[in-house]
Every structure is written in C-alpha cells, then in structure tokens.
Amino acid sequence: IDKIIRAEEEGRPFWSFEYFPPKTTAGVQNLFERMERMYNLGPEFVDITWNAGGTSSELTSELVATAQSVYGLETCMHLTCTNMQKEKIDAALKAAKACGNQNILALRGDPPRGQEKWTSCDEGFEYASDLVAYIRAQYGDYFSIGVAGYPEGHLDSKDKEEDFKWLKFKVDQGADFIVTQLFYDTTLFIDWVKECRSHGITVPIVPGIMPIQSFGGFNRMTSLCKTFVPDHIRRALEPIKEDDQAVKDYGVKLAVDMCKEIKAAGTNGFHFYTLNLEKSTRLILEGLEFVAPRENVRQLPWNPSLSKKRE
Ligand code: FAD
Secondary structure (H helix, E strand, O other): OHHHHHHHHOOOOEEEEEEOOOOOHHHHHHHHHHHHHHHOOOOOEEEEOOOHHHOOHHHHHHHHHHHHHHOOOOEEEEEEOOOOOHHHHHHHHHHHHHOOOOEEEEEOOOOOOOOOOOOOOOOOOOOHHHHHHHHHHHHOOOOEEEEEEOOOOOOOOOOHHHHHHHHHHHHHOOOOEEEEEEOOOHHHHHHHHHHHHHOOOOOOEEEEEOOOOOHHHHHHHHHHOOOOOOHHHHHHHHHHOOOHHHHHHHHHHHHHHHHHHHHHOOOOEEEEEOOOOOHHHHHHHHHOOOOOOHHHOOOOOOOHHHHHHHO
C-alpha cells in the first residue's frame, strides 16, 4: 500500500474503504454484496478491521482472503497485539501471506467490550510498535505496515509531545504509512500533519473520514473517541437531529467540504470509515467528482464467476 500511496500522492486523488466483520451470516453476505458493488468505485485499497481480543479473527482472515484473492482488491488486514495470545497473531499473519495479502495495519488494540483496560498476554506485546517490530523480524519486507495516528492525540498520552515521540518510534520500528483516527476539525488535521513532518515523520499519512450516518451514532462515536466537534457542526445538526435523511445528507456535504479543504492543503488520499454502508461514501466521491454520478457510470457486467469463486 505504501508504494501505491507514494505513486498516487503526487498525482490523482485516491481513496480507500474500511469494513468491519459483521456479526451474522446474513450480515457477511450483505457485506460481500456491498464490497462487490463498491469495487466499481475504484478504491485503491480496502481495510478489514480486527475485533478486540481477536474474537472474530477467522472471519477477518476470511474477509481479507476474499477481498484480496477473489475480488483482486489490494487489502489491508488490521491486527491488534494485546488481549490475545501470540499464536493468534502468528496464525493471522500466516493466513494473510497465504492468500497473497501484503498489508497489515499494526495496532495495540482497545479492551474488549465490558473490560476497562487492555492487557498484554504475551511478553513483548504491549504497544503497536512491538507488533511492527515483530512483523518486520518475522517477515522482512514482505508486508507493507501501516499504523494508527491521532490528530487530537491518543487518549492515554499525557501530552502531544509524547504522542509524536511514540508515533515516530512506530515508524522507526518499520511502519510504512499512517492512517488517522476520525476527526471533524480539518484545520486540526492539517496542522497535525505539519507537526508530524517537523518531528521527522516522513511516511504517507492518510486521513480517516467518517461520514455522519445518524445523529445517535455520531454522538456515540464522538463521545467514545472524545472527538472534538466544531460548533458549526453542532449548530447544523441541532435543527435536523430528528430527521435521519437530513442528517445523512448533511454528513455527505460535510465530508465533501472536509475532503476539499484537506486536498487544498496538499493531501491527496482519503480513507473512508464506511461502517459497512455504501451510499454516503459513494455520494461523497461523486460530490468530490472523483467518480461520475451513478446514472452515468457504466456498471461492470455481472460476473457470475466471481460469486462462484466466493462460494
Ligand atoms: P499504540 O501506538 O501502542 O499507542 C497507545 C498509547 O501508548 C498511546 O498513548 C502512545 O502514545 C503510547 N505508547 C506507544 N508506544 C509506547 C511505548 N513504547 N512506551 C510508552 N507509551 C507508548 N482497534 C481494534 O481493536 N481493531 C481495529 O481494527 C482497529 N483499527 C483502528 C484503525 C485506526 C486507523 C485507528 C486510528 C484505530 C484503530 N483501532 C482499532 C483502535 C486502537 O486499537 C486504539 O486506538 C488503541 O487504544 C491504540 O492503538 P495504537 O495502535 O494506536 O496504540
């Protein structure tokens, strides 16, 4: 992925989509159908998240294998290194390599639901940087390794300087690119990128964009991550908060405006937290004129061999 990003950074804009492993069989089937449709939106890569503690690790590996080897999408597997045994890390990396996947987003992980603190199960896996170093030691340059970045600072960090220090350390351990936590203040992101550069962090940085899908979901997510919400967003949402469609429409417009501001400041790639939903991401890409409006797009003919292979 880092090679793709570097090649595109100077040229045309690019975008990537993040999906999470659904809880039910029907959810998995729906996700496969969405991924097939969203293939036509031309993501440069897709990410599959890893459940805290590896609770759905086999499903993550299966989604990665399907996206990579059946759909031919450059795929990035998220992998956490706390709250689970090292064997799970080894099994996931082995499965990723076996299906031709070459990209890992190396993370520490949050505590599983119901637990307050993350725990290190195996010696040597306390921070994402430990996982980066481990992957490099085991696999050399085979994997392109991404890590998480926090424009507002990570909640556990005592100050900004500490955050930059450990982010740089992750890169020094062998990370090739950074994907950011969601944010809604573009100035904050743009300034943070400049600060990363002045701290000697030179790898590509891809902003994580989460379109607002519902008022409740937005409040939950921003409270959980303690995300700063600028006043203009609060003011815009207040009168429409009971109207789901108006909130979604506003979410699309806001994301388009954010991406335009970020692009004007020199960042050319965008990572969309799709929440496994298609429409808002598609409308944002249309709003940015990165893809043609749907009615004008010649859909790829349905390819039954894709579904056959998937089965
Ligand atoms: P780290 O980089 O290890 O940092 C954690 C904290 O420790 C920071 O405060 C850092 O400053 C500090 N620190 C780092 N190294 C050291 C050190 N050597 N000594 C002392 N302090 C140190 N979670 C999941 O469970 N599954 C996912 O799929 C997932 N995907 C994510 C994708 C993105 C883009 C982002 C931004 C987050 C994702 N998360 C995911 C959440 C992530 O696991 C949490 O934010 C977690 O709290 C921190 O992970 P990290 O990899 O950033 O940790």
